[in-house]
Amino acid sequence: MQETPFCLRAGHLLSYSMSDSNTTDFTNPSTFILLGIPGLEAAQVWISIPFCTMYTIAILGNFTILFIVKMEPSLHGPMYYFLCMLAGCDLGLSTSILPKMLSIFWFNSREIDFSACLTQMYFIHCFLEMESGILMAMALDRYVAICHPLRHSTILTNSFVAKLGLAMMLRGSLVVLPYPFLASQWPYCRTNIIPQPYCVHIAVLKLACTDTHISSYYSLFVLFCVIGVDVIFITMSYTQILRAIFSLPTKDARFKTFGTCSSHLFVILAFYIPVLFFSFTFWFSQNVPGHFYVLIASVYHLIPPMLNPIIYGVRTKQIRDRLLWLFTHKGT
Template sequence: MQETLFCFRVGHLLPYAMSYSNTTHFINPSSFILLGIPGLEAAHGWISISFCVMYMIAVLGNVTILFIVKREPSLHGPMYYFLCMLAITDLVLCTSIVPKMLSIFWFNSREINFSACLTQMFFVHCFSTVGSGIFVAMALDRYVAICNPLRHSTILTNRMVAKIGLAVLLRGGLLLLPYPFLASQWPYCRTNIIPHSYCEHIAVVKLACADIRVSSYYSLSLAIFLTGMDVFFIAASYVQILRAIFSLPTKDARLKTFGTCGSHLCVILVSYIPALFSFLTHRFGHNVPLHVHILISNAYLLVPLMLHPLIFGMRTKQIRDRLIRLVILKGTKLFS
């Protein structure tokens, strides 16, 4: 088993492995051991710096967006409510992963409780799905605002926005609940060592000494169905948006209208392209080294979380102007 080889390759994990060496069968191990990024142990310190920087940018950026939207009554509208939902989702997602990951890299704290591992698994996959649903909601908001502007305020009322947000959250929660439920049912009798930096679903269930095709097929079907459906609705919305933009009479009007969608398109691209690359590499890149798989898996989660607030901060004029005004105001008070 590849997982067992990792046990012998990393000397300081031998005590954990030996504690289970005399156990032939355990349904639910008390804990799992996360290896971090196997094969790159010497570089864990440098890798942790980049992950820590991305985490700090994601937290600071998303908290800033939430603060600005809450502070400015003029930003209390559907577009910014969805942006706040995305910010909260990103905060939950990165906080579910990075603190434990950094504890592995910095303090060699590799052990994670069985229940905590399943909880992390649920939060990571659930809120990744929620984030994808919010992209669809944001595309819907842009579609109504550009293609049917006179009815925007009557269609996307605060109540409707709240219903959409609740539907997106319930979709993610209900569809991803079988992940930890099924994982908790499998018997784990070979090893409890996970060759990954967090409790990724497939990385965990592969440790089970049982037929895990139900988990594997459900995971694959869900990824194809949800991602395909979300990408279809986003693409359909933006096709209609682009048709409306190109039908405008002047170039300035077209550029101004397209500018309102630019940040959304950038965020969607930086979110779906790395995820697609990771999915294809995981499914078909059998000759790709394990540490490359794990690095890609981490990057497709963390890089978009860092870029989301940066893109919205730079490309959304209303947020950019309020942020600059806030910085100038604070600076004036500081030096006055």
């Protein structure tokens, strides 16, 4: 069976043909084909059940966080403003991925327009970078609250919180702009098949048939010089926080103070440990099965949006009490 390659440049995808008796013509010459989870096609309907459940929990949980913070005046403070920003990013990230993924699993809707693929790529990476920046901003809030409690209200004013949150969102929006821009310039002449259920930078990059070292180096720059800087700053903040906690005179005081930042610490671990594992697995491991890598990557993108509202709902007394009050109040 002989395959004739097709070429794509700036979104124009030409079809390829196989043998004379088996010719494939693309009705839309600017589409990619998303395979879902290669090797697990027969189980994708069953796999969709936990993914759909995680998406539902993420949507309900994050909207609940936004609603509670809006309705409860006592929660109108820096920590909860940042939490609302985090909830917004989680909603954006999960919604950028799940609808198309579920359409593949349920309806076998594998085609995606080239421009739609680049748009999805942009928003997935954009929300990931925003979330990293907001987690760093939240670490600053916890550092000031614990290490400089008397200056907390004067340093983290509403104006400063708004400016810091806007800066993190702008940084996330701008730093990933080269991803779709460069991807739209490459010629594609290998295949239009993406062995994943969504478009991400690395997957699209591997389809190009030209030297893509610029994109590869830039993605490493983003990993080490953007997310890496966030991790360093968070580590420095928590080093000072732990020093301040261990310097407290009593065990009860140390435990109570650590409880004020435990939720944020759990969220940080849930976000950064998988992303570092995911990134290093791709760049340095060549023996990972494709379906395992895609499945783990998909789970990673959905775990933080699902876990964050649960962690904050369970670990933060003000949110937990307000949520319980809403349920008991409705029942009376």
